[in-house]
Amino acid sequence: MYIATVDMSSCGGCHNALLAIGEPLIALLSRHTLSFSSPLMDRRSISPSDVVIACGAIGTREELEVAGEIARTSRKVIAVGSCAVYGGVCGSGSARPETDFEELDLPHLLNRALPLDSTMDIELYIPGCPPPPNLIFEALKSVLEGYTAPHFDATVCSECPRRVTDNHVESWDPHPSYGAGNETCHLNAGHLCLGPVTRGGCHAACTSRGAVCAGCRGPSEMVLSSQLHSIFSDMVKYMSLTTRTREDRVAGQLQAMLRSIYLFTRGDPVTWARVGERLPKD
Ligand code: SF4
Ligand code: SF4
Ligand code: SF4
CATH class of the missing domain: 3.40.50.700 (NADH:ubiquinone oxidoreductase-like, 20kDa subunit)
Structure with missing residues (x-):
């Protein structure tokens, strides 16, 4: 060919x-x-x-x-x-x-x-x-x-070696420190990590080396496949659950960080239509 x-x-x-x-x-x-x-x-x-x-x-x-x-x-x-x-x-x-x-x-x-x-x-x-x-x-x-390529339905979290602990954070740090030796889940430690809503397949390349997931593989299958899913709400729920921080508190802090959250998918009208209305106006 x-x-x-x-x-x-x-x-x-x-x-x-x-x-x-x-x-x-x-x-x-x-x-x-x-x-x-x-x-x-x-x-x-x-x-x-x-x-x-x-x-x-x-x-x-x-x-x-x-x-x-x-x-x-x-x-x-x-x-x-x-x-x-x-x-x-x-x-x-x-x-x-x-x-x-x-x-x-x-x-x-x-x-x-x-x-x-x-x-x-x-x-x-x-x-x-x-x-x-x-x-x-x-x-x-x-x-x-004609080889059958693997399809990745799961999220980065499913490939990540970090573990959720019994934690409670008061605020999110948009500039997380890098701690390759730390085995705690970044979200759990109060650092914004997009693993829960990002498509896997990279073997958690960043989180296993200490950095947070910046979401470069785009939305997970679950987020994409359901028109009822709001990417923003998914993030809020997961963060609230893993850190025991109230949802309204997480939502308020995430709102201010939305521009960087959707860095890789802002050019896509389909994904963007579902999150764009949540952005603060220019
Ligand atoms: S939120 Fe991030 S650090 Fe935590 S398990 Fe998921 S990918 Fe790993
Ligand atoms: S930023 Fe990309 S390569 Fe790094 S963990 Fe997230 S999806 Fe994988
Ligand atoms: S910026 Fe675009 S071209 Fe460069 S590595 Fe990322 S996806 Fe590929």
Whole structure:
């Protein structure tokens, strides 16, 4: 099969994660043909491909055209990374004025960075900032060679080695200290951790090393699958339960921190529609 890899508005981290697959990727590609790779080839038009590995959000008018080309000429697209899936960090800013830097010969910025599925059908979504290389590899194998890729319904908490203790916190610390040796659940210790509402699959990469989960894999299956679920209410309930802090108290403190909570999904109109109304006005 013919494979293309495309980078749009991104930091390049997802392509690095792709390369980090290493020898298994080389072995897989040796059975197929790499027909195009935007970081490797100095050429604008994408060759028609069976599978496109697409990283980054659509942030410029030029990328909107590239997305249209992919939609017309490709059979299957794998959206790799939270920028591609949700708009990610690129889509996290508020809507901005559409900007044309014509006199400087710079790209024409759209008024917001869009997730890829706003313009094309997506075969598989691999969120993460960046996603773990093994998840990208499994997605590729499943699309190219019929391997059944694992599906992650559970949350980061289910993969986390930290444990809830009999605690009671009075306030949340938006700037948690990092304590790799501490085995207590971050929420339980009063540090905002998005593990309870975030899709697993990363093996709790951050919390097992001392940091909180920043939610880079996006909302969990449970949060996404039920239209009745409010992401905000889920967080409040869980935090209240694990820390024995009153729900209204948790809700008040979370409200002030919402902009950073939804950092990775602000570019996604579906997710954002369910939380945006809770944000303080600019
Ligand atoms: S998802 Fe993260 S690592 Fe990937 S391109 Fe976006 S910002 Fe970079
Ligand atoms: S809230 Fe965070 S630290 Fe606590 S169990 Fe879940 S992922 Fe681990
Ligand atoms: S622990 Fe959270 S922030 Fe860290 S990689 Fe996993 S989903 Fe992303």
